[in-house]
Amino acid sequence: MGAPEKLLAEHLTPALLDQWFDQRFEAKMAEREAAHVPSLAIIATKGTMDWAYPPFILASTAGALGWDVSVFFTFYGLELLKKDLHLEISPLGNPSMPMKMPFGPQWLKDINWKVPNVVMAGIPGFEKVATGLMEQTVKNKGVASIDELRSACLEADAKLYACQMTVDLFGYSQDEFIPEIAGWIGAASFLPQAQKSDVCLFI
Amino acid sequence: MSTTATQTLDARGMNCPLPILRTKKALNELGKGETLAIVATDPGSLKDMQAFCKQTGNELVSSSENQGEFAFLIRKS
Numbered sequence: 001m002g003a004p005e006k007l008l009a010e011h012l013t014p015a016l017l018d019q020w021f022d023q024r025f026e027a028k029m030a031e032r033e034a035a036h037v038p039s040l041a042i043i044a045t046k047g048t049m050d051w052a053y054p055p056f057i058l059a060s061t062a063g064a065l066g067w068d069v070s071v072f073f074t075f076y077g078l079e080l081l082k083k084d085l086h087l088e089i090s091p092l093g094n095p096s097m098p099m100k101m102p103f104g105p106q107w108l109k110d111i112n113w114k115v116p117n118v119v120m121a122g123i124p125g126f127e128k129v130a131t132g133l134m135e136q137t138v139k140n141k142g143v144a145s146i147d148e149l150r151s152a153c154l155e156a157d158a159k160l161y162a163c164q165m166t167v168d169l170f171g172y173s174q175d176e177f178i179p180e181i182a183g184w185i186g187a188a189s190f191l192p193q194a195q196k197s198d199v200c201l202f203i
Numbered sequence: 204m205s206t207t208a209t210q211t212l213d214a215r216g217m218n219c220p221l222p223i224l225r226t227k228k229a230l231n232e233l234g235k236g237e238t239l240a241i242v243a244t245d246p247g248s249l250k251d252m253q254a255f256c257k258q259t260g261n262e263l264v265s266s267s268e269n270q271g272e273f274a275f276l277i278r279k280s
Contacts, residue, residue, distance in 0.1 A: 061220040064227035065258045142216040142245075144224075152224045 039068040041197035043190070047079030049087035049134060049146065050097075055080070055203050056149035062199075063156020070182075070197075071153070072190040074163035077203075078170070081162055081177045085147055088131045092120045102136040154180050161185050208240035208276060209233060215244045215272065222248045223255050226277070230261065233279045238264065241275040248273050 040062040044055040055071055062069045073081050080087070091097045099113040120126050138145065144152075153160065159182035167174065167184065174184065183189070194200045212229045214222040222243045229239050241252070249266065252275050256263040264276040 057220055060224055064220070064223050065255065142218040142221070144218070144221050148221075155228075 037066065037068055038062075038199070039197040040070070041190075041194040041200045042069075042071040043194070043200075043202045044071055044073045044077035044080060045075050045203065047076030047087065049089040049131060051203070052080050052087050052146045053149075055201075056146060056153060057144075058201065059158050060149050060152035060156060063153060063158050068197075069153070069156065069158035070161065070190075070193050071158060072161045072163065072185070072194075074166050078162060078166050078172065078177075080146070080150070081160060081181060083176060083178055085150075087146060088127050089134045090127050091115070091130050092117055092127070099130070100137070102133055102140050150178075159183075161190060163187075207238070209237035210239050212239060212241045214241055214248070217243065218245050219247050219251065221245075223251055226252070226255065227259075230259075230277065230279050235279055237279055239277045239279070241277065243273045243275070244271060246273075248275075252277075 040059065042055050042059060046052070055077075059069050059071050079085075089097075091099060099115060100111065101109050101113075103109070160178075160180065161183050162177060162181050162185075164184040164186055166172075210229055210233060212225055214225055217225065222241070222245055226239065226241055229241075233239060245251075249268070252266060252273075253263060255261075256277060261280050262278040264278050266273065266275045268274075
């Protein structure tokens, strides 16, 4: 062994190598984390007005945070991609939904009208009225409309995918939907995207 | 509201996540180092604005509350 090799062998102890590796590893991991763009994948399956909010709020906010966002709309969720949004809300069978008047004096607004299911089910147009009241409440409280949130998603380059199987199943045609749809795909195409996402939600 | 900001945004009366979405949109129009002053009434915006700035790497220069109104100053990085 020559002199330089001997010097190297004496100094490159396993402990020193371990220390070097740990430092290097930490630095590299921090670098990777800093360069990482977070991603969100949502599977949206509900088509009522109340259930339209969670996917669009989360997707638009993630977009504003600079995340990569993709949403797969399937079954009733496809309703959220229609050109003309006619989303309704049903208080029937939903005991958690507060039934409050969005107008009138405060004492009237404070009353939570607990209407029995059998009454709701028996009154024609009950859901139309409930939807109208909900839309008014949303406006009063400065909450965004679904249309507004969907536009925000598209502006943030969120990829909105439609489930092709549902289109066939429900007898829809593609021209009923917004032209910005990123693709007409199936579970086999979306799952690999969901697999790579940091956050994956089924709504 | 600060008069020294490059741009101002009135997010009063808006609810989550609108203040953040509008802030993002307004920041897009700004150049690096320019500032945006925001005023909002959504109590959630206090935490949301901090999280937004941390995540997007923009600088939250100041945030304050005054009688139910929240004022923020963000410098675009």
